[in-house]
Amino acid sequence: xxxxxxxxxxWLATALIIPQLLLVFVFFYWPTAEAVYWAFTLEQPFGGxxxxxxxxxxxxxxxxxxxxxxxxxxxxxxxxxxxxxxxISLGLALLVDRRLPGHQLFSFAYFIPYAxxxxxxxxxxxxxxAPSAGFMAAINEWYPNLWNPATNGSHALLLIIxxxxxxxxxxxxxxxxxxxxxxxxxxxEAGAMDGASVLRRMADIQIPLVxxxxxxxxxxxxxxxxVNSFGIVDITTHGGPAxxxxxxxxxxxxxxxxxxxYSLAAAESIVLMLLVIALxxxxxxxxxxxxxxx
Amino acid sequence: xxxxxxxxxxKTYDKNEVVHGVDLEVAAGExxxxxxxxxxxKSTLLRMVAGLExxxxxxxxxxxxxVNKLEPRERGCAMVFQNYAxxxxxxxxxxxxxxxxIARVPKVERNEKIRSVAETLNIADFLDRxxxxxxxxxxxxxxxxxxxxxxxxxxxxxxxxxxxDAKLRVAMRLEIRKLxxxxxxxxxxxxxxxxxxxxLADRIVVMNKGIIEQVGTPLEIYSRPASAYxxxxxxxxxxxxxKGVLNPETATITLxxxxxxxxDLKRWPNLHAGEIIAGFRAEAVSLCNSSKSLTLxxxxxxxxxxxxxxxxxxxxxxxIVTSQSDHDVKAGIPLHVTIEPGQIQLFxxxxxxxxxxxVYDVDASVTQIRKAS
Ligand SMILES: Nc1ncnc2c1ncn2[C@@H]1O[C@H](COP(=O)(O)OP(=O)(O)O)[C@@H](O)[C@H]1O
Ligand SMILES: [Mg+2]
Numbered sequence: 001x002x003x004x005x006x007x008x009x010x011w012l013a014t015a016l017i018i019p020q021l022l023l024v025f026v027f028f029y030w031p032t033a034e035a036v037y038w039a040f041t042l043e044q045p046f047g048g049x050x051x052x053x054x055x056x057x058x059x060x061x062x063x064x065x066x067x068x069x070x071x072x073x074x075x076x077x078x079x080x081x082x083x084x085x086x087x088i089s090l091g092l093a094l095l096v097d098r099r100l101p102g103h104q105l106f107s108f109a110y111f112i113p114y115a116x117x118x119x120x121x122x123x124x125x126x127x128x129x130a131p132s133a134g135f136m137a138a139i140n141e142w143y144p145n146l147w148n149p150a151t152n153g154s155h156a157l158l159l160i161i162x163x164x165x166x167x168x169x170x171x172x173x174x175x176x177x178x179x180x181x182x183x184x185x186x187x188x189e190a191g192a193m194d195g196a197s198v199l200r201r202m203a204d205i206q207i208p209l210v211x212x213x214x215x216x217x218x219x220x221x222x223x224x225x226x227v228n229s230f231g232i233v234d235i236t237t238h239g240g241p242a243x244x245x246x247x248x249x250x251x252x253x254x255x256x257x258x259x260x261x262y263s264l265a266a267a268e269s270i271v272l273m274l275l276v277i278a279l280x281x282x283x284x285x286x287x288x289x290x291x292x293x294x
Numbered sequence: 295x296x297x298x299x300x301x302x303x304x305k306t307y308d309k310n311e312v313v314h315g316v317d318l319e320v321a322a323g324e325x326x327x328x329x330x331x332x333x334x335x336k337s338t339l340l341r342m343v344a345g346l347e348x349x350x351x352x353x354x355x356x357x358x359x360x361v362n363k364l365e366p367r368e369r370g371c372a373m374v375f376q377n378y379a380x381x382x383x384x385x386x387x388x389x390x391x392x393x394x395x396i397a398r399v400p401k402v403e404r405n406e407k408i409r410s411v412a413e414t415l416n417i418a419d420f421l422d423r424x425x426x427x428x429x430x431x432x433x434x435x436x437x438x439x440x441x442x443x444x445x446x447x448x449x450x451x452x453x454x455x456x457x458x459d460a461k462l463r464v465a466m467r468l469e470i471r472k473l474x475x476x477x478x479x480x481x482x483x484x485x486x487x488x489x490x491x492x493x494l495a496d497r498i499v500v501m502n503k504g505i506i507e508q509v510g511t512p513l514e515i516y517s518r519p520a521s522a523y524x525x526x527x528x529x530x531x532x533x534x535x536x537k538g539v540l541n542p543e544t545a546t547i548t549l550x551x552x553x554x555x556x557x558d559l560k561r562w563p564n565l566h567a568g569e570i571i572a573g574f575r576a577e578a579v580s581l582c583n584s585s586k587s588l589t590l591x592x593x594x595x596x597x598x599x600x601x602x603x604x605x606x607x608x609x610x611x612x613x614i615v616t617s618q619s620d621h622d623v624k625a626g627i628p629l630h631v632t633i634e635p636g637q638i639q640l641f642x643x644x645x646x647x648x649x650x651x652x653v654y655d656v657d658a659s660v661t662q663i664r665k666a667s
Pocket of ligand 1: 332336339
């Protein structure tokens with residue numbers, strides 16, 4: 001028997017998928033095509049139709065040291081947020097999975113940050129970590145200049161890393177918890193009978209068994225840190241100080257809408273898109289296939 | 295080898311009590327089977343011994359040391375789970391050797407032990423495979439290997455054979471018994487299968503809804519079930535039981551349809567008239583044509599080769615009768631039989647408790663047995 005539900009009525013099927021296709025077309029394929037067009041052309045100084053310039057925009061992008069700075073900052077940001085967020089959320093999920101009293105409350109609390117809009121989270125972090133007013137102000141009293149994201153680039157980068165990780169912990173937590181709960185309880189019980197302590201059971205049994213989820217989340221988090229970090233940067237640091245937090249996605253926005261160079265911004269967004277496509281391809285091609293036990 | 299003492303143990307899940315004060319002594323080296331239908335609290339009791347489930351009240355002692363507060367690893371028990379619970383990401387060798395790895399046994403020694411255990415269980419050829427690449431029976435052996443390798447003080451089995459097909463189940467049953475003979479480790483074995491219990495146990499503990507109905511050797515439980523409940527659970531086929539009214543003057547039990555069974559007045563000389571349950575084994579029924587015979591209606595016939603099981607209707611209840619294969623019996627044609635009065639057992643109609651011989655009356659017998667137990 002065929003496992004898929006099939007429509008014998010082709011017209012009805014078409015009618016049903018058209019709204020979705022239209023949405024994808026209008027909000028994804030069309031802008032993408034537009035970006036490709038922009039990336040290979042230049043605007044005339046005084047209006048008129050665009051002029052085809054081939055790879056010139058890309059050359060400008062790749063010859064710009066500010067762009068490479070942005071790539072490096074983005075990579076550090078992506079790796080750091082992914083690692084931080086995954087480690088913390090896996091830890092929390094392992095604890096909640098033990099079903100100690102009150103665990104439902106904790107699951108709820110851990111998931112909440114994900115439901116918060118990036119600018120709101122950014123604003124909260126801006127206040128919490130404001131060197132002169134927030135929580136860090138008290139620490140700055142004792143150790144002056146220990147923390148000042150407005151002038152210290154590493155501090156600013158750390159600030160957006162913390163903010164982004166904090167936001168994605170909820171999402172990762174839910175995936176990890178679901179994966180942990182799908183491990184038969186008798187496996188950890190067998191581990192307990194074999195003499196393994198709680199930590200040992202986590203390391204030897206639970207974490208290896210959630211490896212498929214872990215790899216999936218690594219890719220999702222990396223992708224997300226590349227493309228979904230605009231809001232945080234825009235609210236907290238504006239890419240500064242001295243371009244220390246100038247993520248690729250923020251630079252695109254800045255070059256396009258602040259510096260008004262659409263062609264440059266379009267070329268940059270094509271590069272970012274290729275990067276994300278490569279990550280996704282890697283995910284489907286290698287990760288999804290490799291880590292399965294049964 | 296250690297003894298286990300279970301004293302007044304209760305278990306409550308969210309205000310819902312599922313084990314109601316169980317007392318049980320298991321001697322060192324004994325093989326005890328917990329038998330009962332699904333949901334009667336066998337696993338819960340076993341898991342409390344293992345330390346996987348908290349004890350709500352009461353005490354469990356292993357080797358005379360109270361273990362209520364001890365972690366599973368401090369209790370010296372090894373457990374075989376119903377679904378085997380093998381670690382899917384580890385090879386067979388890693389599965390078996392995991393406990394030793396935790397105990398920091400050096401690798402060379404560990405590998406030696408894994409090999410010797412695997413050889414005893416005939417799985418030495420599969421050491422490099424993952425559990426997913428094994429058949430049910432092989433997985434079962436790996437699970438046993440994992441328990442054996444630690445040389446535990448106590449083996450706990452939770453329905454380890456119920457996922458196997460019938461033939462394999464019989465074979466593994468034999469191996470578990472052999473293993474026990476060789477190692478002599480104290481064993482608690484949970485099952486809902488009375489054949490498994492009868493064949494494996496030194497003593498059987500029959501459980502019902504969180505209490506113990508009877509503790510005894512397989513033969514004791516088979517020949518003198520303490521209650522109608524136990525009688526209905528043990529033996530294949532189980533004891534036939536039928537309700538009737540006892541008449542001490544004629545030493546008969548009148549059934550619903552007016553037919554009467556004779557019971558042995560010498561064993562129960564002082565019973566009062568009243569409702570009663572009569573029990574008899576399928577083999578106690580003999581086919582004949584005497585005037586005192588009972589009439590049964592055979593409904594269908596199971597041919598077993600050596601003998602036949604006749605599923606019959608008597609006074610509106612289902613009973614099973616064993617007959618030789620050469621008797622000419624047909625479904626639908628009434629059958630005349632007699633039952634030797636000495637083969638009739640009696641149970642209290644209200645409580646289901648067995649009436650021991652030489653007691654005054656039905657109600658007194660109940661209180662007497664209650665006091666005794
Ligand atoms: N974790 C649990 N939470 C709540 N009730 C449970 C739990 N485990 C078992 N029970 C209940 O306890 C009773 C006994 O269960 P169990 O010991 O597994 O029975 P058995 O092993 O004899 O089939 C059942 O009614 C079951 O529903
Ligand atoms: Mg059970």
